[in-house]
Amino acid sequence: MTSALELQPAVTARAPAKVNLELGVGPRRDDGYHDLATVYQAVGLHDDVTAAPADEWGCTVTGRDAGSVPTDEGNLALVAARLLAERSGARQPVHLSIHKQIPVAGGMAGGSADAAAALVACQELWSVAMERDELDRLAAEVGSDVPFLLHGGTAVGSGRGELVTPVLAQGTYHWVFVPVPGEGLSTPEVYAAFDARHEGRRVSEPTPGAEVMSAVRSGDPSALAAALSNDLQPDAVALQPRIGEIIGAALEFGALAAIVSGSGPTVAALASGQEAAIDLAVSLTASGAAEDVLRATGPVHGAQVLPTPRLT
Numbered sequence: 181m182t183s184a185l186e187l188q189p190a191v192t193a194r195a196p197a198k199v200n201l202e203l204g205v206g207p208r209r210d211d212g213y214h215d216l217a218t219v220y221q222a223v224g225l226h227d228d229v230t231a232a233p234a235d236e237w238g239c240t241v242t243g244r245d246a247g248s249v250p251t252d253e254g255n256l257a258l259v260a261a262r263l264l265a266e267r268s269g270a271r272q273p274v275h276l277s278i279h280k281q282i283p284v285a286g287g288m289a290g291g292s293a294d295a296a297a298a299l300v301a302c303q304e305l306w307s308v309a310m311e312r313d314e315l316d317r318l319a320a321e322v323g324s325d326v327p328f329l330l331h332g333g334t335a336v337g338s339g340r341g342e343l344v345t346p347v348l349a350q351g352t353y354h355w356v357f358v359p360v361p362g363e364g365l366s367t368p369e370v371y372a373a374f375d376a377r378h379e380g381r382r383v384s385e386p387t388p389g390a391e392v393m394s395a396v397r398s399g400d401p402s403a404l405a406a407a408l409s410n411d412l413q414p415d416a417v418a419l420q421p422r423i424g425e426i427i428g429a430a431l432e433f434g435a436l437a438a439i440v441s442g443s444g445p446t447v448a449a450l451a452s453g454q455e456a457a458i459d460l461a462v463s464l465t466a467s468g469a470a471e472d473v474l475r476a477t478g479p480v481h482g483a484q485v486l487p488t489p490r491l492t
């Protein structure tokens with residue numbers, strides 16, 4: 181016999197990866213976080229999260245790097261769904277099916293994307309009406325990057341990255357992402373290396389750079405290339421020297437610029453256009469400099485529910 185649970189349709193939401201066009205890091209705060217002045221851009225690599233009514237909470241993960249993603253209560257999508265249930269009074273557990281395209285522990289915020297997708301999928305499934313500000317605050321409890329993945333586009337992140345202000349941006353940027361083979365990098369470990377490198381020195385409060393703002397307003401990839409920066413890059417490269425080699429290869433093969441994405445180790449290389457991005461991707465793999473490349477454009481929108489396929 182078909183149960184009432186099975187009759188209720190599942191909801192799928194899709195959320196993008198991000199790259200930090202600028203990542204200015206301030207001193208370590210008393211709560212262990214660092215104040216940031218960052219400019220996020222959402223890019224067209226996506227994870228999909230399907231929320232289905234279930235008898236108990238759970239999740240399964242398929243797709244890229246699925247084996248290194250926790251499926252217990254440490255999964256960020258599950259953390260987000262349970263928090264939303266708690267705050268909204270929703271009582272029905274869900275099973276989350278996560279399909280990953282975003283490299284895991286790569287500095288592209290895949291776990292945060294899954295959390296953002298789980299929030300919008302569950303909000304729809306449970307018919308939860310929540311003000312945007314409240315959802316942002318809840319998202320920030322799950323992780324500093326999660327509010328941005330709800331918004332998408334191009335935006336400034338302040339505070340610990342959770343305070344998001346949209347930025348006027350023009351044009352489409354063509355990126356080639358090079359995941360560095362191996363374990364990935366732990367975000368806290370990279371921040372700890374930043375602290376160790378600045379031991380005994382004053383770290384000033386970060387401010388969003390005028391250069392990157394005017395570059396994204398211009399829509400000119402060369403202007404953006406000149407403005408890209410990441411204060412965590414020296415630390416990520418010191419922890420995984422292979423990153424430096426990949427950045428060098430990307431520049432040699434015609435990237436306008438190449439930086440570490442967030443806390444790394446994925447390398448984000450900016451190309452002048454679509455053809456240049458294809459050429460760069462081919463050169464990187466054909467030369468053996470990269471085992472794997474992912475092309476994506478940005479900006480793209482944030483987490484959103486996908487239309488339910490109509491049954492005919």
Ligand SMILES: C[C@@](CO)(OP(=O)(O)O)[C@H](O)COP(=O)(O)OP(=O)(O)OC[C@H]1O[C@@H](n2ccc(N)nc2=O)[C@H](O)[C@@H]1O
Pocket residue numbers: 200203212213214215216218286287288289290292322323324325326339340341367368371441442443444
């Ligand atoms: C570095 C960045 C850049 O956008 O992204 P990733 O490279 O991880 O994707 C972010 O700051 C990561 O954000 P997110 O991954 O959501 O971090 P959280 O879960 O909030 O925090 C994990 C840990 O990172 C460190 N952390 C994070 C954010 C911040 N502003 N200062 C920190 O020091 C803290 O050690 C914290 O315990």
Ligand SMILES: Nc1ncnc2c1ncn2[C@@H]1O[C@H](COP(=O)(O)OP(=O)(O)O)[C@@H](O)[C@H]1O
Pocket residue numbers: 248249250254255256257278283284285286287288289290291292294295364365367442443444
């Ligand atoms: N749904 C999820 N997808 C990916 N990683 C997750 C997820 N939930 C929890 N994690 C954990 O978060 C860590 C960081 O993953 P991720 O968000 O992909 O990288 P980053 O913080 O570098 O952007 C992973 O090592 C993994 O243990």
